[in-house]
Amino acid sequence: MATPLHPRTGLPVVAMVGGGQLSRMTHQAAIALGQSLRVLATDPAESAALVAADVVLGDHRDLAALRTVADGATVLTFDHEHVPTEHLRALEDDGHRVAPGPAALVHAQDKLVLRRALTEAGEPQPAWAEVRTGADVARFAATAGWPVVLKTPRGGYDGKGVFVVPDEEFAAELLAAHGTLLAEQRVEMVRELSAQVARSPFGQVSVWPVVETVQRDGVCNEVYAPAPGLSEEKATAAQELAVRIADRLGVVGMLAVELFETADGVLVNELAMRPHNSGHWTIEGARTSQFEQHLRAVLDYPLGSTAMTAPVVVMANVLGGAASAEDWTGPALDERVHHLLAHWPDVKLHWYGKGQRRGRKLGHVTALGDDLAEVRARAVAAARYLADGVVDPAFAFADEH
């Protein structure tokens, strides 16, 4: 099969499955490269569908819809991990390029597959076991200790499908409801890190500085780049780990390796093979953003410089606040945006155009500077104001400097 190019522009057409904010921001990057992202969205009101010129409506579990979006595209890629493996194989059999390919992607789709692969590769990870019964879990806990972390192998994200289990009885109930689960030792961690790498089919890789990610209730809230206080030795080791995994699994595109930092080193938590929340800071904070780099990688273009543009970059997510859109009594969104822009003229806003819902990722802000405490204060105060319309007293004066 030839490599299709856009008939008018003579440049590639990347098709992305999923109409969320990752597609939305990838479209921004595509525009600079002379392209226009083709998006498979399930609803015209999805984040990317609101802004992209080339939108196919359909479900990512429907092979016919996948074929429609892949037809005439140079390569098919993803803003989530939920496309069935057999559909990806069928698309490859049709002659379509799929990046990352199904053999790599399954490691981001199935946590048990990932655990087995990392064990085989001898890479650091929490002690784990595949469990089917309460007795399996009790046996695992005999060495790993209670509580045990049980995870659904597939379908979880943002803390969903993760259970901290105190005893065999609760474990047995979960297993009855969910079937086979992944059991993991609960790690005594210092913090969470993320190592991002891009890899092209040619085998070129690029790494960004390792970042610290701060989760609340399993959802990423803040990202600090670079991870504060991480020694160069540890940072390099984490980057090398990410590159080894990308190479071994044959990843094409972006790979985020989510890590637990412990007293002894790092352990692999999970993988994402797409642009990832831990890399949003790269839009303003690095010479090449994860979105541009993902496009370059899946197209087998040479990769761009990942040099940082400032010593410290902080990204803070804007999560849907306490009130639903109907119950909201604070200032309207447009008014909050006004105040945000007035109060923090050097904080960069990214709003996804999604409906407000408690805990939902609605947007993010990025701040750059020299001093982590100062940069973090600005980013967090701006994000909280946008979420709730309330100025956090702890940060009320943080911007006055």
Added chain:
Amino acid sequence: MATPLHPRTGLPVVAMVGGGQLSRMTHQAAIALGQSLRVLATDPAESAALVAADVVLGDHRDLAALRTVADGATVLTFDHEHVPTEHLRALEDDGHRVAPGPAALVHAQDKLVLRRALTEAGEPQPAWAEVRTGADVARFAATAGWPVVLKTPRGGYDGKGVFVVPDEEFAAELLAAHGTLLAEQRVEMVRELSAQVARSPFGQVSVWPVVETVQRDGVCNEVYAPAPGLSEEKATAAQELAVRIADRLGVVGMLAVELFETADGVLVNELAMRPHNSGHWTIEGARTSQFEQHLRAVLDYPLGSTAMTAPVVVMANVLGGAASAEDWTGPALDERVHHLLAHWPDVKLHWYGKGQRRGRKLGHVTALGDDLAEVRARAVAAARYLADGVVDPAFAFADEH
């Protein structure tokens, strides 16, 4: 009339007249602000129409088309100056917000109107006269000297509509063909500068560093930010001049004041009331780009920080090369993009998706760094390679450092 907001997102809808690269890059900025630019394009293959979700096809001289694109939009703005003043007045009479308004915009549309206004304001500009006959020109030349520069008051851009006239006979011919013209003294200039400012209806203004623009055959080729060797005193004076003009004319949105630098100071050449080629460097080179700032200004949002992100930024245009698309024998565009990205991993590409035509602005590249000669070498070599597929020997080794 109420201020319409997008029914789903609760955020503004900016409508932009014109589907060129300025609209295309404004759409990128709109996406970050949670918006989606509505574009009035004359052809679905226009630069912005290829990437925007909300495209109205129609002509900017057709009031019905203008009404269609303005309907439901928060504000109507422009990527060129060619909308007839009477149509803008009609839209305002309908209750639509138009930014910049017709009373301001006419100074960017009609060079005679601009010259009169600047004379009235006492701002520095070349000696000028309104001329109808060869004798008028000869009278003007008696003090201003030959050659005289004759300009069509309306419709010129990129050097079109500008004539360097050696004598009365040639002047008379031009006047017979064109009617009333603007005569200007040919200025002994050191170089050309551009001072960009944004102004909101609230009256807030923001300025970027004054840049040097390098034209070839009347077309902008390169922009150096900040203008090298310009004293702080002169730079501040040029910024203050731009702010005075923006205030006096009531500009809303971006204003580029194109300046001639002479031995004695600066003279105003012409104005653009929209994002301008001399400000493309701000996408990566300033905390807030001219495209984002234009949106913020026309929406009466607070303006963003214009701080530079690097000591030196150079933008180089990619102009259609010697061969037309049909005669092209060099590497195909996609191949040139590959090589560009491989050779200059830290040069940022902006490709507009337009068909190749000699001298046409097809894209631009931006390079950042510390040393003007080095940064310029990178940007210019990348732009020339992309235009012609030929590595300029003068720059062949410029990137090796």
